[in-house]
Amino acid sequence: MSLVRLHVEHPLGEGQIVPLDPAQAHYLFGVMRLGAGAEVELFNGRDGAWRAEVAEAGKKRGLLACRARSAPQRDPPDLWLLFAPLKKARTDFVVEKATELGARRICPVQTEFTNAERIRRDRLQATAVEAAEQCGGTFVPEVAELVRLDRLLADWPEGRALMVADEALAGAASEQDLASAPAALLIGPEGGFSDAERGRLAARHEVTRLRLGPRILRAETAAVAALTLWQAGAGDWT
Amino acid sequence: MSLVRLHVEHPLGEGQIVPLDPAQAHYLFGVMRLGAGAEVELFNGRDGAWRAEVAEAGKKRGLLACRARSAPQRDPPDLWLLFAPLKKARTDFVVEKATELGARRICPVQTEFTNAERIRRDRLQATAVEAAEQCGGTFVPEVAELVRLDRLLADWPEGRALMVADEALAGAASEQDLASAPAALLIGPEGGFSDAERGRLAARHEVTRLRLGPRILRAETAAVAALTLWQAGAGDWT
Structure with missing residues (x-):
């Protein structure tokens, strides 16, 4: 199975901690049933794609920890x-x-x-x-x-x-x-x-x-x- | 407004009378509110497109009379x-x-x-x-x-x-x-x-x-x- 992918606004990079908003937390932990330690792929439209690990999973909040870049940023032609x-x-x-x-x-x-x-x-x-x-x-x-x-x-x-x-x-x-x-x-x-x-x-x-x-x-x-x-x-x- | 277009199985040609099935009659006379004398465009996948006139309009049946060919048959590439x-x-x-x-x-x-x-x-x-x-x-x-x-x-x-x-x-x-x-x-x-x-x-x-x-x-x-x-x-x- 391929990783769950999530678009976030937060900067992504080595060691970055990314907070989730309630809708994102609901999606990852409620709908997709991910728990602490699970891996997802994040991107923000600027910093490429990053593998991140669920560090905290709550009902309406959560934290993800960036681990390593999985793909470079790639913008389409203008x-x-x-x-x-x-x-x-x-x-x-x-x-x-x-x-x-x-x-x-x-x-x-x-x-x-x-x-x-x-x-x-x-x-x-x-x-x-x-x-x-x-x-x-x-x-x-x-x-x-x-x-x-x-x-x-x-x-x-x-x-x-x-x-x-x-x-x-x-x-x-x-x-x-x-x-x-x-x-x-x-x-x-x-x-x-x-x-x-x-x-x-x-x-x-x-x-x-x-x-x-x-x-x-x-x-x-x-x-x-x-x-x-x-x-x-x-x-x-x- | 462009003409109502209808696909039929019947042969099309000069003077052909095309009978409608109940679904087609409902569409033309019930949904599109056409009456006798109204014009439609017919095609059957073989004889090109034809302008036709409503000759009889009933609740569950109808007749269309082919008038003139409006476009030649044109098949897509194989x-x-x-x-x-x-x-x-x-x-x-x-x-x-x-x-x-x-x-x-x-x-x-x-x-x-x-x-x-x-x-x-x-x-x-x-x-x-x-x-x-x-x-x-x-x-x-x-x-x-x-x-x-x-x-x-x-x-x-x-x-x-x-x-x-x-x-x-x-x-x-x-x-x-x-x-x-x-x-x-x-x-x-x-x-x-x-x-x-x-x-x-x-x-x-x-x-x-x-x-x-x-x-x-x-x-x-x-x-x-x-x-x-x-x-x-x-x-x-x-």
Whole structure:
């Protein structure tokens, strides 16, 4: 059996003692039934992965003692995933898959035809943490606050390429073009972009269009496919 | 608004009258509230997509009259997806995504460490139909019966390449190798292959290994990523 993996905020290193919050203590000692002396793997997104031993196990608290580093810190390439929120299960799915596939940052974007007015950022961040724990990584992508697409474009960082998965985006480069990092992937919303949004996107020099085959993909499928293509062609799969 | 799309078994063509079964009649007239004269799009996996008009709308029956072909028949490349069944929602997800991404055939496979003893083939086939209706395609992949991996390999068709997404598969070609169609993708089960299974796979000359990056992907993520890579590199996305 593989070790239980836990994301913590605390610094990790030789001899570090890591206190648990009540939810973590409940998970390790209540759900997973670990006791003093049991081994777990910890990561915090900065210091790699560490084997740690349960030093104290209480109902609502506990202490873990770092023993040895089990994996170096490994950050994914500087790729953002931008997508318009979907129904709950599919939004969770996109966050989970973006974490597994190695996005650096996940940005929910409000477009003209997006229904969501708000997201539960904390819940989505917890989904990313859980996915990172599951997939054996050492990095948790940040889930950003919901932002309007026009606002996002107005503040777009110099030098970051933007690849848009949208069939109807004209004007932008028509060839498949996997820009190198820093980069971002923007998945078209279920209802499509508005004409004004397409115009605004096509006018920007950072924008290229990403083609995802002859069939119409649902937004969450397009997200996974776009992340895969980019990682295989310009990311860390090569 | 785009047309309601419906998969039927009946032949489609100029002047064809297509009878509806009770479930289809309920969907069109009860759920979607269509009445006589309304337009829908039909496909049967053989004759392309056809615009049809509601000629008779009853509670448990109805007739549609084909008007004109709206799209030619378009079959995906000859690619099979082989995977070990997961929990219900994730198995449904794999079938839905394989349909969207253009697999020709979906084969649930029982491996030594697969928990599922049986699948609901009819339910998974219905999931594939629904996905094809949603994604605007004209083709529905066949969902095969659950078959044991050793049995499947014993009957493996001559000339069909088999790409295996499994980190620990030794002996097979170590380079990324996207074989051309006819081909199949085999996704490693959640519990991994047994040593005996790995040995049997590695011994076969049709088998190559497909690498899916440095992070550990869940089985359903690996399925989507593998389908994407193959379609983009050797399938109909190019």
